[in-house]
Each structure stands twice: as structure tokens, then as C-alpha cells.
Amino acid sequence: MFSIARLPKKDRQSRLVQYLADNPFATDEDLAELFRVSIQTIRLDRLELGIPELRERIKTVAEKSLDPVKSLGIDEIIGEIIDLQLDSQAISVLEIKEEHVFSKTQIARGHYIFAQANSLAVAVINAEVALTATARIRFVRPVRAGEKLVAKALVRSRNGDECKVRVETKVQGELVFTATFRVVEMSSYHNSMDEE
Template sequence: MGRYHKEERRKVLGEALAKDPFFTDEELSERFKVSVSTIRLDRGVLGIPELRERTRVVAQEVYSSLKSLDDQELIGNLVELKVGERARSELKIEESMVLSKARVARGHYLFAQANSLAIALVDAPMALTGSVDLKFLRPVRLGEVAVAEGKVEKRKQNKYWVQVTVNVNSEEVLRGNWILFAIDD
């Protein structure tokens, strides 16, 4: 990406952050080939808050659209949710989540992240997992960030077919197909 004039850079910067609010100032600095302080100045002029505040705002919007489970029941940080369509969450693998000898995540953490994301996609006050066809493709190590993406493939009455994949650095580590049941009350 070549250098931009100030006005053009600010316009493109605003568009980039509108599309993906999770860019750090350092990443933007590299992308636009300017200093971090220039990026901060540009954000200030555009009225765009720092990453921490942008993340908080996005999280509030996303979590407020949860229907089928409580925000405390979701495993991982919800990044995107369009109920009945698609969702994305992130889970950083911490010391308490790994097997002590192998230093890899216990499978139930990855399953819980994927399962809770699938349930979050159901457009009902409550949802239950009917069945899951799941494959673990490689272990996830301590410190890695598991990014789960879910998509509703089909819906028929109170039944949802949801596909969830979990990636680490764009390498697929888990793939599953869920059948979920929406329960009204």
C-alpha cells in the first residue's frame, strides 16, 4: 500500500476501522506507513476512540443481541453475532485450560467455545444441542488464540443446523456440525 495524503489517509483509516474496529494503532501505522503518533492524531481528528474503547463498544452491541444464553454462559469473547446467521468468538488458551504434561488445551474448552457459539446463533429464548458431528484437527497450545466462527446452514421450524469451525492463525483446528433445538418457554 502506497503513501496517502493526509485527507485521503484519514478517509481510508476511518473506512478501515469502520469495517474492522480491532486494528491496533501499531498495525495501522505499518499499513499506512506512518508513525503511531500520526495514527493517534488522525483518530483524534476523526473522533475515533482508542482500541480499548472501540472493543468495549463492539462487545456491548454484540452481547446485547444474545437471546438463547446468558453472557456468562458463553465461552470465549464474542466478537460478532448476527442471530440466525453468523457469529464469531475468540478464546485465548491460558494455563488453567491446558494439560500439564502436554501443554495443549483440554478438548472440552474448545468444544465449549464452539457449542456455546452455536447456541448463541439460535433465535429463541433457549436452545439445546441435539447432536454434534465434531473433528479435532490439531492440538491448540498454551497462549494460542482460538477463533470460532459459526454459521446457520439451515433452519426448519424449531430446528437449526449450524456449522462451526475453530482456527488458530487461519489454520483449522476443529470443525463441527450441530443440530440445535429452539425452545420458546
């Protein structure tokens, strides 16, 4: 993550507002590192500017653009969905915690990264039941404890009951994982299984 040389308070607060407009999921820790100030200074700046804490910012983004999930129960989605436009796109956020990493290396277990992307790819489909038929995945770099995964799913094509969904997962704008899923509605899946 790049950092900004120490700025006078007024300039820092102005840049803070601009930065959070583009990066609403930045943590206070990220901002402190970026602006080369203490976490307490960032919290005071947010208070003075009326900028809510991260959880409230995520909730606000989610309330603005969230279709109801049809294909999964909301508790079956790995990560917190903050944008969902059925058959179009979706975004979820997952903070990697101690329970997500290998204790020896503090590197995230791959199945959590995959599960976030896979559940998002299924959730974006406008169907009562949808399943992943195939997945092409690529882990770009290891993810560590404390990092926040932002996964974005885009429906690339739809052919009847079958969709191709591309998911890119980033940490602070850096690509860490990609996947292309073929997702099918349940009725279509039964038919294709019968043909095999």
C-alpha cells in the same frame, strides 16, 4: 504465521493499519513477530496511529454488530462474543490461558475448544431456549497456551424449530477445529424426546 522483512517505519505503519483492518484480533505479540520488531515498537506505532489495544478493538467490533443473546445468559458463553446476528452468524474469541491447558504438554483441553463452539452455536439461535441435540466434531490440530481461538458460527439451515449450525475455529487464520451442530428450540426438543 508469515513474517514481513524489516520495513522502514512509514511502510511498517502503513502495513500495520492494513493488517489490523483484516485481522482486528491480532495481539501486539503477533504483530511484533510478523513485522520483526519489538513489542514496544508495535505499541509505539499503535499509539502514533491512534490504534487502540486489542481489548478495545474487540469491544469496538462487538458494539458494531451485536444482537442480544436470547438462548443463553451472557456469562454462559465460553469466549467473548464480538459479532452476533441471530439466526445468521456469530463470532467469539477465546484466549487459551494456563487454566485451559494440560500442565505437562501446554496443549488446550478439548472440552474448552468444544465449549466455545457449542455455546456459540446455541447463542446464534433466535429462541428463548435452545439445546444441542447432536454434534459432529473434528479437532484439526492441537491448540497451545497463548493462542487465540476465533470461532465463527454460521446457521446453514432452519427447519421449523431445528437448525443446523456450522462452526469453524481458527488460530491466526489456520483451521484448528470444526463442528456441525443440530440445535433445537426447547419445545421442539420435548416433542422429539416424547416420540422416542
